[in-house]
Amino acid sequence: AQRVTQPEKLLSVFKGAPVELKCNYSYSGSPELFWYVQYSRQRLQLLLRHISRESIKGFTADLNKGETSFHLKKPFAQEEDSAMYYCALSGLSGNTGKLIFGQGTTLQVKP
Amino acid sequence: DAGVTQSPTHLIKTRGQQVTLRCSPKSGHDTVSWYQQALGQGPQFIFQYYEEEERQRGNFPDRFSGHQFPNYSSELNVNALLLGDSALYLCASTLEGFSYEQYFGPGTRLTVT
Numbered sequence: 001a002q003r004v005t006q007p008e009k010l011l012s013v014f015k016g017a018p019v020e021l022k023c024n025y026s027y028s029g030s031p032e033l034f035w036y037v038q039y040s041r042q043r044l045q046l047l048l049r050h051i052s053r054e055s056i057k058g059f060t061a062d063l064n065k066g067e068t069s070f071h072l073k074k075p076f077a078q079e080e081d082s083a084m085y086y087c088a089l090s091g092l093s094g095n096t097g098k099l100i101f102g103q104g105t106t107l108q109v110k111p
Numbered sequence: 112d113a114g115v116t117q118s119p120t121h122l123i124k125t126r127g128q129q130v131t132l133r134c135s136p137k138s139g140h141d142t143v144s145w146y147q148q149a150l151g152q153g154p155q156f157i158f159q160y161y162e163e164e165e166r167q168r169g170n171f172p173d174r175f176s177g178h179q180f181p182n183y184s185s186e187l188n189v190n191a192l193l194l195g196d197s198a199l200y201l202c203a204s205t206l207e208g209f210s211y212e213q214y215f216g217p218g219t220r221l222t223v224t
Contacts, residue, residue: 004153032211043114044154044201044215051211086153090211097144097205097213098167101153 002027004087006102013077014110021072021105023061023087031089033063033070034099038084047072047085057081077109112138115204115216123222124192130221132187136204137214143185144213145177146201154201160185161207189221197223 005024013019025031035047048056050063050070061072070087087102116135124130136143142161146154156169160179179185183204189196199220203213 006153009151034211043217046212049211088153097142097159097203097211098156098169099144099146099154099203099213100156101146103151103153 002031002089002091002100004089004100004102006085006087006105008105009103010106010108012108012110015079016076019072019074019077019081019107019109021085021087021107023070023072023102025068025070025087025089027068027089027091029091031091033061034088034090035059035061035070035072036086036088036101038086040083044086077107079109079111082107082109115202115214117200117202117216117219119219120217121220121222123224125224126192126194128192129188129190130192132189132200132202132219132221133184134187134202134204134216135184136202140204140206140214141183142205142207143179143183144203144205145185145187146203147171148199148201148218150198157187192223194223197221 003026033050037047038044059074086104088099118133144159145157148154157171158168159166163179174190176188199218201218202216205213
């Protein structure tokens with residue numbers, strides 16, 4: 001079964017602390033993994049995708065196929081990082097853009 | 112470019128009624144997907160339209176149907192509404208061949224009483 005699991009509903013850290021948002025997936029095949037973010041009163045938007053291997057707003061995520069994980073990390077959290085984060089996957093083969101989302105993790109960065 | 116737009120913003124319906132939600136994709140995009148997001152959950156894929164045809168469908172009953180028009184805009188129709196259909200309905204658009212980045216609309220909040 002295709003599934004994305006985000007074990008934490010809420011992650012609360014202080015400004016300047018490291019952040020790790022966990023994401024595990026199950027998929028039979030070669031998935032493409034994404035992190036989407038939704039800031040307060042804004043629409044859902046793509047943060048990063050594993051294929052691009054970019055660092056966006058200081059966030060990075062490495063695909064670990066052995067552990068089927070795609071954790072999102074940032075070494076020093078900022079208050080503006082407070083948002084809802086969703087991990088999502090899509091199948092690479094015959095990819096038509098269907099996204100399977102996790103339940104989301106709310107990141108709260110305290111001053 | 113206003114990006115993906117959806118109408119209406121909010122909607123209240125009674126059980127058993129029918130509803131139509133509308134979506135205009137981002138300029139230049141030709142593919143539209145619909146998602147249902149229940150409170151506290153991640154978005155769930157309903158279906159996707161490309162070239163005016165349903166190309167892929169998630170695990171939703173036939174009460175959920177859609178349409179895509181020649182200008183790429185799309186409608187989501189839900190018949191025989193149930194209380195459990197209350198959710199935020201999101202539309203996302205992309206350009207065929209670049210489906211790795213989907214642009215989401217602000218959503219339509221549907222409440223079924």
